[in-house]
Amino acid sequence: MAPITNGRLLFKEIPVGYPIPGKTTTYDTSQTIDLETEPLNEGSVLVKTLVLSVDPYLRGKMRAPEKESYTPPFFVDEPLYNFGVGKIIRSSHPSFKPGQHVYGVLDFAEYSIPKDSTKLKVLDEVANLPYSVYVGAAGMPGQTAYYGWKEFARAKKGEVAFVSTGAGPVGSLVIQLAKQDGLKVIASAGSDDKVEFCKDIGADVAFNYKTTDTGEVLKREGPVDVYWDNVGGPTLEAAIENSALHGRIIVCGYASQYNNEEPYGIKTMRTVLSNRLSINGMLVFDLQDKYQDEFFKEIPGKLASGEIKYTEDVTRGLEKGGEAIVDVLKGVNRAKKIVVVADE
Amino acid sequence: MAPITNGRLLFKEIPVGYPIPGKTTTYDTSQTIDLETEPLNEGSVLVKTLVLSVDPYLRGKMRAPEKESYTPPFFVDEPLYNFGVGKIIRSSHPSFKPGQHVYGVLDFAEYSIPKDSTKLKVLDEVANLPYSVYVGAAGMPGQTAYYGWKEFARAKKGEVAFVSTGAGPVGSLVIQLAKQDGLKVIASAGSDDKVEFCKDIGADVAFNYKTTDTGEVLKREGPVDVYWDNVGGPTLEAAIENSALHGRIIVCGYASQYNNEEPYGIKTMRTVLSNRLSINGMLVFDLQDKYQDEFFKEIPGKLASGEIKYTEDVTRGLEKGGEAIVDVLKGVNRAKKIVVVADE
Incomplete structure (x- = not known):
């Protein structure tokens, strides 16, 4: 040949x-x-x-x-x-x-x-x-959502979750995992189509962060027990400010900052103390050994059956x-x- | 009468x-x-x-x-x-x-x-x-140091701890607990007398943050596995920047910010992701039931004997x-x- x-x-x-x-x-x-x-x-x-x-x-x-x-x-x-x-x-x-x-x-x-x-x-x-x-959904983004949620969310039924980039491959699984656990889910996305998709997969509240103030939504619909952070910057700042007592924040990305030369300064760190927050940076590879088998047992089947979208x-x-x-x-x-x- | x-x-x-x-x-x-x-x-x-x-x-x-x-x-x-x-x-x-x-x-x-x-x-x-x-030392400040260290430090022998306000009632016990656990301890304080006191109680490196750049010390002596934050602001920012992979930060106070009307913006939050940090705000009362008996069994006796200063x-x-x-x-x-x- x-x-x-x-x-x-x-x-x-x-x-x-x-x-x-x-x-x-x-x-x-x-x-x-x-x-x-x-x-x-x-x-x-x-x-x-x-x-x-x-x-x-x-x-x-x-x-x-x-x-x-x-x-x-x-x-x-x-x-x-x-x-x-x-x-x-x-x-x-x-x-x-x-x-x-x-x-x-x-x-x-x-x-x-x-x-x-x-x-x-x-x-x-x-x-x-x-x-x-x-x-x-069955690959790295899906695993990221699954591992991070299992490891850091400590989710309790009736709590409030906020997911940024809710229509993305990580965020969309986080929304569905949070709903499975019985949480009220707030999701943000960058277009009206994406907002609709967030609602389709179960978000109770979804908004376009480009046209709606994140802080105002969180103030009205929160406080936030679990924040899944894919973006960093002002969204993280607002989520910290509107956190619940003993809230958990999972830092998984900083999409708002990837192309910024000068990083955004987070001014709400006092609330980490006043609400005794737990903020955890996560990388999927750190948690692979702990959760990979569980993930492949649970998630691909649910994707194939349509239970997870x-x-x-x-x-x-x-x-x-x-x-x-x-x-x-x-x-x-x-x-x-x-x-x-x-x-x- | x-x-x-x-x-x-x-x-x-x-x-x-x-x-x-x-x-x-x-x-x-x-x-x-x-x-x-x-x-x-x-x-x-x-x-x-x-x-x-x-x-x-x-x-x-x-x-x-x-x-x-x-x-x-x-x-x-x-x-x-x-x-x-x-x-x-x-x-x-x-x-x-x-x-x-x-x-x-x-x-x-x-x-x-x-x-x-x-x-x-x-x-x-x-x-x-x-x-x-x-x-x-046997009261709220001592308990704060003890409870927070036990709950969040996950200290391992040979790691590096950094303690701000190291000469204070909380920080000085944190220094001694970190030394007991076999860590190298960096401490900062606001006067040369206090720096001397930090060294007296066991800090390996101590510096006056008013005359020495915190970031430079941490760069040279770190990276920091455990940071005990009593001050917030630029010191927290520098500690995040100079953190070790999987570092832990215990947020216990924001002394640098108590009297500021406009809070300082932390620009190093990206490192929370890149180093997969765990940042935990703590309040002594949350942990009282879990650690109070252990504290009173261990610490007052060591204070009376001089083992802890x-x-x-x-x-x-x-x-x-x-x-x-x-x-x-x-x-x-x-x-x-x-x-x-x-x-x-």
């Missing part, structure tokens, strides 16, 4: 503010690959990429390597990478067979050889779901990956953003 | 910024009391005040009643109140006998009848300590109570501030 083109989305330079497709990232078709003869080390697998997840945290990886953060930086002239689903083409690892579908970290490339194949999870027997769901916003073609990233950073995606690289 | 004067320190008006003795508070000698005939309801006791605690949080009680806070406001024309030690003069409660010494909330008055005598603790059999210590800064005479409060708010006291009202 002759070598074929291996299209890749490369990281080219560190952006200031929003990334610029074609400048920050470029789609590169200069590499070729022979699927039959490409060398495979013992324990490695060659994967064809089907679906890639696109998440706001990727912006945090587009930074100078010397800046510390919770996630390693991308390297210039190398492909981006993120969670995705692929199909095994060839395998020199006993746990994987050609034709199997796997979930794990994959390059933004049509074909790749993951660095650590032991971290791939075979999907074919989990639940009857489209593979794309495994990068969304999800949505997707699909970009077709890896060459449009750069635009897909800008979409999630600007919040113009309508749901969990995925890039479909190939159909099978 | 003829009626005698019952001197009282009254709250007169809500201050802007620092309270002003003679204006915010006045010493009043217009009330008289007949110790033998003053009526006592069933279950009440008449107490002679010996020692009163003076703490920064009293400023928070000098506010408009409609403003919410973690502690109820003082009422205008009524005496201030705080933890103190007194002697039972007369009792109509079976648990208390004349001559016994009790610890609890007492009015800033020479004599008073506490609203709820069941909350008083008889001291005569606890440990051989001067009664004044029961409002400091403490200091006091004594104001003699209730009429100087207003000045004592300003001292602790400005941080010019040299140690735990107490007012000795009477000797026995």
Whole structure:
């Protein structure tokens, strides 16, 4: 078999503010690959990429390597990478067979050889779901919501939860977990469509934070026992101010601040003392060992049966990956953003 | 026995910024009391005040009643109140006998009848300590340090602790508890004398935050696994910035902000996510049931034996109570501030 083109989305330079497709990232078709003869080390697998997840945290990886953060930086002239689903083409690892579908970290490339194949999870027997769901509601965003809620919410029936970016892939599961636990749920989102979606999946109160004052809603509908923070900045400030006694805040993202050079100063920290709040920063990987089995037992089945709802916003073609990233950073995606690289 | 004067320190008006003795508070000698005939309801006791605690949080009680806070406001024309030690003069409660010494909330008055005598603790059999210590290292400040450390520090040998207001009655016990647990301790204080005291009680690194940059010290000596926050503001901001992965922050006071009208904005909240911090506001009363017995079993004995050190800064005479409060708010006291009202 002759070598074929291996299209890749490369990281080219560190952006200031929003990334610029074609400048920050470029789609590169200069590499070729022979699927039959490409060398495979013992324990490695060659994967064809089907679906890639696109998440706001990727912006945090587009930074100078010397800046510390919770996630390693991308390297210039190398492909981006993120969670995705692929199909095994060839395998020199006993746990994987050609034709199997796997979930794990994959390059933004049509074909790749993951660095650590032991971290791939075979999907074919989990639940009857489209593979794309495994990068969304059944993937990292879903796991983030589930792990964080289980670990930090200490939810009690009748309490009030507030979820920012309620229509996003993390927030939408948090809303549904909070409803399952019997809480009143307030959700915020950045468009009227998203607000409607929050209501569809069970939020008791949902509002467009661009046209409605967050503090006023929380004052009227709160105080807030559990705040799921995906955005930081003024929303976090308002949630602290309108917290209930012994409230819990789960800090999971700071979408409002990803592209800000000068961070916003939170002026309501006194309330952390007066209401004896518990604020916990969370990263899904820290909690994986504790909750992953429980998650795969419970959530994919509920997604397949429709008991838990999800949505997707699909970009077709890896060459449009750069635009897909800008979409999630600007919040113009309508749901969990995925890039479909190939159909099978 | 003829009626005698019952001197009282009254709250007169809500201050802007620092309270002003003679204006915010006045010493009043217009009330008289007949110790033998003053009526006592069933279950009440008449107490002679010996020692009163003076703490920064009293400023928070000098506010408009409609403003919410973690502690109820003082009422205008009524005496201030705080933890103190007194002697039972007369009792109509079976648990208390004349001559016994009790610890609890007492009015800033020479004599008073506490609203709820069941909350008083008889001291005569606890440990051989001067009664004044029961409002400091063996009282609310000591309990605050002990309860908060036990509940939230999750301290591990070899970790780094940072304690602000390290020479204060809370901070100085936190330093010693952290050393007992095998941590490296960094302490900050507001004068060179206080810095020396921090070192005397075991701090590995101590600095005057007025002349040394907190962030630089923490950068050099950290990162900080456990930060005990008594001050809020820029110190909290620097501690968050210089936190270790999975660091814990115990928010116990905001001394830098008590007299500020415009609160300081904390710009480092991103690090709560990147380092997955746990920030917990604490109030001693929340944890009293859980830790009080353990505290009284362990700490007064160690204070009596000298294994744990403490200091006091004594104001003699209730009429100087207003000045004592300003001292602790400005941080010019040299140690735990107490007012000795009477000797026995």
